[in-house]
Amino acid sequence: MFSWLRNISLSTRIILLASLVTLAVAGVSYSVFVKRFRENAETAMMEKAAAFTAVADEAKNHASELFLKKSIAIDELLTELKAEQAKGGDYTKSRFFQTIPVVTGWSTAEKAAKSENIDFKVVAFEARNKKHEPDSGSFRANLLKDLETQLAAGSGASIGRIDRATNTLHYMRAIKLDESCMLCHGAPGGKYDPDGDGKDALGFPMEDWKVGGTHGAYEVACRHNLQ
Numbered sequence: 001m002f003s004w005l006r007n008i009s010l011s012t013r014i015i016l017l018a019s020l021v022t023l024a025v026a027g028v029s030y031s032v033f034v035k036r037f038r039e040n041a042e043t044a045m046m047e048k049a050a051a052f053t054a055v056a057d058e059a060k061n062h063a064s065e066l067f068l069k070k071s072i073a074i075d076e077l078l079t080e081l082k083a084e085q086a087k088g089g090d091y092t093k094s095r096f097f098q099t100i101p102v103v104t105g106w107s108t109a110e111k112a113a114k115s116e117n118i119d120f121k122v123v124a125f126e127a128r129n130k131k132h133e134p135d136s137g138s139f140r141a142n143l144l145k146d147l148e149t150q151l152a153a154g155s156g157a158s159i160g161r162i163d164r165a166t167n168t169l170h171y172m173r174a175i176k177l178d179e180s181c182m183l184c185h186g187a188p189g190g191k192y193d194p195d196g197d198g199k200d201a202l203g204f205p206m207e208d209w210k211v212g213g214t215h216g217a218y219e220v221a222c223r224h225n226l227q
């Protein structure tokens with residue numbers, strides 16, 4: 001089979017062998033380089049997503065403090081909301097809605113995401129607004145489920161994973177409930193439901209969630225072109 005090799009001079013054989021070895025080394029180095037490059041790019045994207053969602057969370061925390069310290073004219077805004085709702089107005093357009101701490105957090109992040117070309121969303125199961133609910137069985141739904149399992153086990157409030165089918169990195173940071181959230185998401189009939197109708201100021205049934213628990217997550221999705 002290799003009889004043709006015997007007809008080639010020794011020097012040509014050496015050159016041929018050297019070329020093959022060089023090619024093999026170049027090939028291995030290239031694939032190691034590409035792998036490292038992809039890993040570094042993925043780590044950088046993960047860090048960027050972590051920093052981005054951390055800012056959304058801190059914007060929410062800051063707004064919660066203002067809300068609890070009554071630095072916002074809550075009563076005045078509530079009266080305005082009631083008047084608008086009586087006329088059939090959309091609660092998401094009200095001034096009151098914009099001051100809800102978690103809404104301040106995600107609105108801030110949405111604006112930054114737009115200017116930075118980042119895909120940012122809020123995702124949640126049992127969502128009040130169905131636009132926040134991930135499609136059942138989707139990659140995002142499974143990731144959120146895994147984040148919730150992780151939270152229940154007490155190990156970490158964020159999770160990141162690459163969807164290889166779309167080459168998209170999805171990063172989620174859980175949204176923690178603090179005292180300010182109880183006004184609407186707390187116990188029906190409790191201290192934040194003085195009229196005892198089981199509904200919050202916007203008319204939603206209160207869920208009886210607890211301070212220290214979580215509801216949904218901030219999500220950043222970044223596509224990358226590395227295979």
Ligand code: HEC
Pocket residue numbers: 060064092100101102122123124126127128129130132175176177178180181182183184185200201202204215216217
């Ligand atoms: C004044 C009432 C009110 C307060 C206070 C409030 N929320 Fe909500 N929350 C709402 C309403 C109303 C919605 C639905 C928003 C929409 O239609 O986009 C909502 C939606 C959400 C969502 C998006 C998922 C979904 O269910 O649609 C998250 C996450 C959330 N709230 C978490 C919190 C956290 C955490 C706090 C406290 C830091 C908080 N909320 C405080 C009324 C409130």
